Amino acid sequence: xxxxxxxxxxxxxxxxxxxxxxxxERLLQKSSCQVTTVDSGSKALEFLxxxxxxxxxxxxAPSSSPVTHQEIEINLIITDYCMPGMTGYxxxxxxxxxxxxxxxxVVIMSSENVPARISRCxxxxxxxxxxKPVKLADLTKLKPHMMKTKLKKESENSAxxxxxxxxxxxxxxxxxxxxxVLPLHQEVEQEPMLSNNKRKAMEEVISxxxxxxxxxxxxxxx
Amino acid sequence: MNTVVAKLQRQFQDYLVSLYQQGFLDNQFTELRKLxxxxxxxxxxxxxxxxxxxxxxxxxxxxxxxxxxxNVDFKQVDSGVHQLKGxxxxxxARRVKNVCISFKECCDVQNREGCLRCLQQVDYEYKMLKTxxxxxxxxxxxxxQAGGAIPQVNIN
Numbered sequence: 001x002x003x004x005x006x007x008x009x010x011x012x013x014x015x016x017x018x019x020x021x022x023x024x025e026r027l028l029q030k031s032s033c034q035v036t037t038v039d040s041g042s043k044a045l046e047f048l049x050x051x052x053x054x055x056x057x058x059x060x061a062p063s064s065s066p067v068t069h070q071e072i073e074i075n076l077i078i079t080d081y082c083m084p085g086m087t088g089y090x091x092x093x094x095x096x097x098x099x100x101x102x103x104x105x106v107v108i109m110s111s112e113n114v115p116a117r118i119s120r121c122x123x124x125x126x127x128x129x130x131x132k133p134v135k136l137a138d139l140t141k142l143k144p145h146m147m148k149t150k151l152k153k154e155s156e157n158s159a160x161x162x163x164x165x166x167x168x169x170x171x172x173x174x175x176x177x178x179x180x181v182l183p184l185h186q187e188v189e190q191e192p193m194l195s196n197n198k199r200k201a202m203e204e205v206i207s208x209x210x211x212x213x214x215x216x217x218x219x220x221x222x
Numbered sequence: 223m224n225t226v227v228a229k230l231q232r233q234f235q236d237y238l239v240s241l242y243q244q245g246f247l248d249n250q251f252t253e254l255r256k257l258x259x260x261x262x263x264x265x266x267x268x269x270x271x272x273x274x275x276x277x278x279x280x281x282x283x284x285x286x287x288x289x290x291x292x293n294v295d296f297k298q299v300d301s302g303v304h305q306l307k308g309x310x311x312x313x314x315a316r317r318v319k320n321v322c323i324s325f326k327e328c329c330d331v332q333n334r335e336g337c338l339r340c341l342q343q344v345d346y347e348y349k350m351l352k353t354x355x356x357x358x359x360x361x362x363x364x365x366x367q368a369g370g371a372i373p374q375v376n377i378n
Contacts, residue, residue: 018276019269019272019273020308020312023254023257023269023312026262027257030256030257030259082304111307132311132312133250133311135253136257
């Protein structure tokens with residue numbers, strides 16, 4: 001498996017307050033993340049490589065890699081909501097509208113507990129909404145979101161390897177679903193072993209009509 | 223057992239606890255201290271220093287906005303209060319934060335006199351806190367110089 005040498009998560013933190021930037025930076029470092037801080041939404045977009053003329057609409061731009069001269073991998077964006085110029089919500093929208101970056105989880109921070117604001121952000125695709133001041137304990141919620149992008153990246157990097165593995169697994173999947181059809185009466189005992197996929201496959205076979213081979217015919221395939 | 227160190231540590235602990243009890247600091251200051259370690263021994267001092275700089279700067283600009291009674295820029299004042307409330311909340315500066323809450327209320331109803339009073343109060347509070355924390359950091363320094371460790375203080 002292609003493991004990245006620095007398997008640390010890289011977080012982009014956006015806040016116009018210097019005090020808060022220092023805080024969030026330290027909080028993230030304490031949680032073993034690599035951190036880049038910027039003081040505005042537009043600087044965040046610049047860092048990501050998304051300029052004002054939205055090149056995610058460019059059909060020629062590769063959708064899976066950032067349109068930038070730098071190889072930047074960001075596993076999470078954490079941004080303040082209330083910022084002059086581009087708000088955290090505006091930044092969230094821009095990121096989610098971008099083909100290259102929409103998969104990056106975004107977390108919004110705010111000092112104000114406004115339910116309408118919170119739901120608006122979550123609806124737009126924010127993973128979490130943190131009330132300020134943010135605490136160390138809050139950051140433990142970030143790991144699962146960052147893991148998703150990390151795993152995705154790693155699977156993309158070792159794509160060939162994965163395809164081979166995947167094909168092998170599909171074959172393995174097919175066999176049991178055929179075998180499982182047989183002992184219908186023992187279905188209950190089999191249940192714990194069945195994954196949702198297998199169960200579904202079993203149901204599909206059962207519901208098809210009689211033109212299907214009879215069960216004892218299938219047993220011979222075993 | 224170094225009794226000098228033990229004495230200093232005791233002093234430090236008592237002083238810190240008193241700051242919480244008198245309402246100068248709240249739980250967020252505890253959170254701030256958690257972020258400091260051997261690798262970042264000056265973290266708390268750095269952040270509060272930035273905070274005090276912020277206070278000074280914001281108070282000056284709000285003062286200018288409130289200066290002429292016939293032409294008060296309440297939007298600017300409101301923005302300043304918002305920023306001050308945010309950063310005071312982030313570092314655990316409880317009294318400063320509480321003044322900001324009243325300050326915002328005066329701003330919302332465009333009460334210039336009220337704003338001026340709050341401005342004076344916030345100035346007083348941040349300067350008071352600055353002095354207190356300076357004393358605290360001095361104690362910390364003395365402990366370190368005497369070869370001791372800064373005690374972990376648990377506030378209930």
